[in-house]
Amino acid sequence: MIQQLFSLLTVICSLSLLTPVKLVAAEQQKPNIIFIMADDLGYAELGCYGQTKIKTPHIDKLAAEGMKFTQAYAGSMVCQPSRSVLMTGQHTGHTAVRANDLNQLLYEEDTTVAEVLKGAGYATGAFGKWGLGYAGTPGTPAKQGFDDFTGQLLQVHAHFYYPFWIWKNEEKLMLPENENNQRGRYIHDLIHEDAKAFIQKNKAQPFFAYLPYIIPHVELVVPEESEKPYRGQFPKTQILDPRPGYIGSEDGLTTFAGMVSRLDDHVGEIVTLLEDLGIRDNTLIIFTSDNGGQGGTWKEMTDFFNGNAPLKGHKGSMYEGGLRVPFIANWPGKIAPGKTSDLQIAFWDVLPTLAQVAGTTVPSGVDIDGISFLPTLLGKAMQPKHEYLYWEYTKGKIRSRAIRQGNWKAVQNRMNQPIELYDLGKDIGETKNLAKQHPEQIKDLQQIMQQAHSEPRDFPQTLKPVGIKGYVK
Template sequence: MSVKIDHLFFIGMLLFFSLSCKNNQNVTTTKISEEKKPNIIFIMADDLGYGDIGSYGQTKIKTPNLDKMASEGIIFTNHYSGSTVCMPSRASLLTGYDQGHASVRGNPVWTQSGNPVNLKPNEPTVANELKKAGYKTAIIGKWGLSEGTAKGNMPSNHGFDYFLGYKTHGEAHHYYWDTIYKNNEPFILKDNNFKLKQGKYTHDVFVNEALSYIEKEKNNPFFLYLALTIPHLELTVPEDSKEPYKTLGWPKRKMNTKGHYKNDKEGNITYAGMVSRMDRDIGTLFEKLKELGIDENTIVFFTSDNGPEYEKNDHFFNSNGDLRGGKRDLYEGGIRVPFIANYPGKIAPGSKSNHISAFWDFLPTVCDLAGVKPSNKDINGLSLMPELMGNTKAQKKHDYLYWEFNEKQGPIQAIRKDEWKLVWKLEGKPELYNLSKDIGETENLVLKEPEKLNEMLRILKNARTEHSEFPLETRALAIKRRSNK
């Protein structure tokens, strides 16, 4: 009897340990799966128009890799940059604040004091948030948030483990600049001469560094902010990128070659060659992800920091499609930008979204991806995760989006609420547009829609916080005040 009981007991124990081990294995597998955070790559072009790539309507410039990225992922048709110029746009992207609440609201010299305003010391950024989740973080390319002589505003002060690129805007205007930065120290490209356009094309330096970084960090969750400078003036590109466009009989556009920007002589072929070179290199980046076997665990975003400058007056490429204006405008052409996201197996191929979103949504979106909460509770951004994953019904919507801009023609403010857009100029009349019917902002509806105008003006009144360096007055007054001191 006891032998039989012992035998049954032994069999029972075997079953117990067998099931226990199996269950533990499942728990471990699930835990590993839950902890496997996606790599995040954010690619930003510089002054690329809404319509400069094929998936947004471009017909002359060839962008097969970006078009493939779009066909295998999602494109947003109502996505907006942080600003209509570089520095404040990048600040909004990194911090989650719109231009009514950001610490940086203008380019370096357009401040009340005449001194550049950078990010606040230790101001949390996307990189800070991702480091909390165990990410390696890098920016390669154009930083542009360490202007002037102020210290403590390098990428390393804002959550980035690694940096190779331009520290300031002026340096980033030249593709053969000889001194970039590696982390906090100057990095010399010894054979470069920007005046003669000799040496290494800095765009190529950044792309090669990005590929090396991905290879190095392939076993870690990483965030790579690849801030390219194409196609910002100056317009110049190695000859091999011009070849496909030289025999097409395009009209010539003569460029100024002796000013601040050391442009190539002919603009149209050069511009197309620059955009296609960027597209080629983005294709190489996707190939690298696949080669390393990390493509399915990497989400890649692509956008532009604001609207185009090269095509603002000459519309050979129709860089903005039907949109009005370009860089330094708060019309759609200055702030509506392409936005593509690719995440194999997670984002449905061929998706298109008309959800209204902006740069300040990026920070809460990556926090969602990484499983952390934003440090600042008052940011203006909303996570785009539901929209990215096809759950449109669960996607939170903005009450409105807000911008302000204050250079020679300023100050200008703009509000977008649903299909309505208000453009307010301090020294002009309010402009009200219905974008669902008039994407080109051609018909001012102020007289036809007085109730809607009043609603938008009430929103505008409370859309911003005061900032001593960015008051809503003409810059001419600030310049006069400084000269009288």
């Protein structure tokens, strides 16, 4: 009896000694980071930002249990430069890629957020639309800090949901089930499965999963199970893509709603996976969009859902509807639930923020424009703020630009056009151009814009335009 009691006490003592060790190890484990970015998702196309027609319960839950930003901005009003800003921490007056241009790409001297986190001991993976360098150039994910990649290197390839090949690291993964116009494999699903596999593979070490998903960018198509819940709810509207070879929809509003809901379902799957792996509490999740909701041929669709409400403009414009995006951060135990922040942040703030989360710093000699917003995430009072936010779109001789300073927003749609001025504090819809009433303000903002612009990189024009030939058939 005495011997049994002694053995029991020994086991208890052993467990009591082991438990603190496990706790210390857990506390020392660097947080995982998942950055999910939708493609062309409008500011108000989520329930937590006012959407009433499309259901997004999983993303809404992230917002309810975390922090929602109301004045967050993409890197640009279109996809390619926005991604360059996100990766480099430099706004479009400084970053390498400043337009949707196949010849603009990242070079070896560019430092990405993936390289910063990789240097801090993180496994790094990217899954979706890249857009910053094609095969054989220094701009590919493998050469910009990512260990694993599944997706499309060129943004034009990410327009298609049933291609017959896709990039997996440095190799082409053939998809014969999609050849000859077959719809055997919805490419977003494949990308999503590889993202989950990356998380599973790296569950025992800190990882950075960059998920630039391609939904809901057109072409307008989604598997039937995602459309079914919305069938008959909206006016049946034919929305056909004017470009040859692209899929349109005979019931476009239903298809679009189904695409957004499929994205939401997959965000929910990511959260469930983290919970199943026991790493949910040690993972920061950020969800956003690469620019505003779609205009042009699809303007009617975006407007039906009030996708950019109450903002002016759509993707491709320097107005708020092209630049302001949903932005949600969720980190159990670190970010208090149910918080809303009106801090003005932009994509160039992501690199320094994630570096600080990872307990590292931006390498010396690397110039960035971003400011870490980690203090805001953690509820700290000492949050540095931007003097201004600046955007430009530069492609050859074409340049448009915009700046926000406080509540003032200046927009110049072309360099030979007058500068418009809006007071976003009183006029979030940018309906009243106040330029004539405030000439001194225009002068001051114009001077800042000139200082924020550096000459763009002189890219050799060597790449021939790549269309759909060789990608879908």
